[in-house]
Amino acid sequence: MSSENSTLVKLNNAGFKQNDKWLVEGVSLTVKKGKIVTLIGPNGSGKSTTAKIALGIYKNIEGSVEKYTNKVGYVPQKISIDWTLPLRVYDFMLLTENIKDEAIDEALTLTGVIHLKNKNLGNLSGGEFQRVLIARAISKKPELLVLDEPVQGVDYTGEIALYELIKRISDTLNCGILLISHDLHTVMTATDHVVCLNGHVCCSGTPMDVAKNNEYKTLFGEQASQILSVYEHKHDHVHSDKGEIKKN
Amino acid sequence: MFDDFFIRALIAGLGIALVTGPLGCFVVWRRLSYFGDTLAHSALLGVTLAYSFELNIALSVFIISSLIALILIQLQKKTNLPGDALLGLLAHSSLAVGLVVIGFLTFIRFDIMGLLFGDILAVTTDDLLIIWTGGAVILIVLKLIWKPLFASTVNYELAEAEGLNPDRAKAIFTILMAAVIAISIKMVGLLLITGMLIIPAAMARNISDSPQKMVLFSIIGGLLSVLLGLFSSLEFNTSSGPSIIMAALVLFILSLLNIKQSIKLKN
Numbered sequence A: 001m002s003s004e005n006s007t008l009v010k011l012n013n014a015g016f017k018q019n020d021k022w023l024v025e026g027v028s029l030t031v032k033k034g035k036i037v038t039l040i041g042p043n044g045s046g047k048s049t050t051a052k053i054a055l056g057i058y059k060n061i062e063g064s065v066e067k068y069t070n071k072v073g074y075v076p077q078k079i080s081i082d083w084t085l086p087l088r089v090y091d092f093m094l095l096t097e098n099i100k101d102e103a104i105d106e107a108l109t110l111t112g113v114i115h116l117k118n119k120n121l122g123n124l125s126g127g128e129f130q131r132v133l134i135a136r137a138i139s140k141k142p143e144l145l146v147l148d149e150p151v152q153g154v155d156y157t158g159e160i161a162l163y164e165l166i167k168r169i170s171d172t173l174n175c176g177i178l179l180i181s182h183d184l185h186t187v188m189t190a191t192d193h194v195v196c197l198n199g200h201v202c203c204s205g206t207p208m209d210v211a212k213n214n215e216y217k218t219l220f221g222e223q224a225s226q227i228l229s230v231y232e233h234k235h236d237h238v239h240s241d242k243g244e245i246k247k248n
Numbered sequence B: 001m002f003d004d005f006f007i008r009a010l011i012a013g014l015g016i017a018l019v020t021g022p023l024g025c026f027v028v029w030r031r032l033s034y035f036g037d038t039l040a041h042s043a044l045l046g047v048t049l050a051y052s053f054e055l056n057i058a059l060s061v062f063i064i065s066s067l068i069a070l071i072l073i074q075l076q077k078k079t080n081l082p083g084d085a086l087l088g089l090l091a092h093s094s095l096a097v098g099l100v101v102i103g104f105l106t107f108i109r110f111d112i113m114g115l116l117f118g119d120i121l122a123v124t125t126d127d128l129l130i131i132w133t134g135g136a137v138i139l140i141v142l143k144l145i146w147k148p149l150f151a152s153t154v155n156y157e158l159a160e161a162e163g164l165n166p167d168r169a170k171a172i173f174t175i176l177m178a179a180v181i182a183i184s185i186k187m188v189g190l191l192l193i194t195g196m197l198i199i200p201a202a203m204a205r206n207i208s209d210s211p212q213k214m215v216l217f218s219i220i221g222g223l224l225s226v227l228l229g230l231f232s233s234l235e236f237n238t239s240s241g242p243s244i245i246m247a248a249l250v251l252f253i254l255s256l257l258n259i260k261q262s263i264k265l266k267n
Helices: A047-055 A089-093 A101-110 A126-139 A156-172 A184-188 A207-212 A214-220 A222-230 B004-029 B033-052 B057-078 B083-104 B112-117 B125-154 B156-161 B166-188 B193-206 B211-236 B240-266
Strands: A007-018 A021-032 A036-040 A062-067 A072-075 A144-148 A176-180 A193-197 A201-205 A237-239 A245-247
Touching: A007 A047, A007 A176, A021 A036, A021 A047, A021 A062, A021 A176, A021 A193, A021 A201, A036 A047, A036 A156, A047 A062, A047 A144, A047 A176, A047 A193, A047 B156, A072 A126, A072 B156, A089 A101, A089 A126, A101 A126, A126 A144, A126 A156, A144 A156, A156 A176, A193 A207, A193 A214, A201 A207, A201 A214, A207 A214, B004 B033, B004 B125, B004 B166, B004 B193, B004 B211, B004 B240, B033 B057, B033 B083, B033 B166, B033 B193, B057 B083, B057 B125, B057 B166, B112 B240, B125 B156, B125 B166, B156 B166, B166 B193, B166 B240, B193 B211, B193 B240, B211 B240
Parallel strands: A036 A176, A036 A193, A072 A144, A144 A176
Antiparallel strands: A007 A021, A007 A062, A193 A201, A237 A245
């Protein structure tokens, strides 16, 4: 059984406290190859904190994190870059790993920003910058992608296209994705497992399970629950236990 | 054609410029100019210890500066004082201790002006060896930690998340800062070392659109500053440190003109 081998990151009852205040506690979740795990929850519910725990950015945590890969691509929610640095999109693509030019071009083309390759990073619009961030994360061909509200500031048509792209990448690279999103509509079509946070795990399971959960209903309201159930999870393929894709 | 001491000063200065160029870029990018100043001020204490115990000046300065950097890191962890207050505290207290110790060392004649502003006459053949081997080691180490250091300069969390170990790179960089101050103190003087780090890099920022170009222009700017500065120092009999820094300032001003022209061309 290779279910252990296909685990990329596993949180065991993990939590993080800052200035004596719990940002999030008691989170257990597993991201496996080829699977998309989505974190949902209101503002301040600990979604980004959970992602940072999974990534190992926070060191003094409660519980434990088991990380089985170093090939990680991260799109943070907030990124403050100091413009005292002269930095082009091209330089930014090479930030954490030396990637071949073809791979850079391919990733930038996929996210629709290849024309910005030699532009200064400081001159991009919010949506353009977001597309560059996604391109940078996928160009490394990571095993684990952590996407913290990856399409914020992207126009509506772009948003749908980017979510489709993320789904496609999960399939072609067979990488695991930890996704944080507010947009219940678009996300749920692609998600394998939903974790609903509110300072702790309030419920988790398939989108359908979560939609039926009463705690979820009180947190998000009846309407949100209906949205989820509309997008009952449909796969056009199944994964073998080695993580390979089998078409139905 | 030139005196030996001047040739030595030239070789020393060019070696220093090769190292301060890339390191200076990181000082500008990471906003470390006051940190550089603090290390430089503490260098005076290092020099007095070198005289007291007959140690090598560069080695002694390196040890004291590294020590001050360690104390700073501890103070940052254990107090709630803002970073600039801690830097000021360490800079001025180590300078004061250094000056008081000099007062006690009545049996040695100190050239205070030389310590503060640099003295080309003081550069010996041994110093050249220290500058060039020390400089080579600094550059090799910087090359090795370039990726994590640069990535965490752009964004700490990205570097940490993608497994680059930015904390280690930062600690090593701190040691490199102490080392560059140690090898350049005789030449540039402790009050002006940070200028040698910052001004060529600031000049380079004005005319660069990529990090690699900025490092390259910063090195070229440093080399030119040393050449111009030392020749004018010889010509007008001025201290070497201020002359080099003034040359760097002239280059910085020229780089500003360049910006204005390119903006005009665009309009």
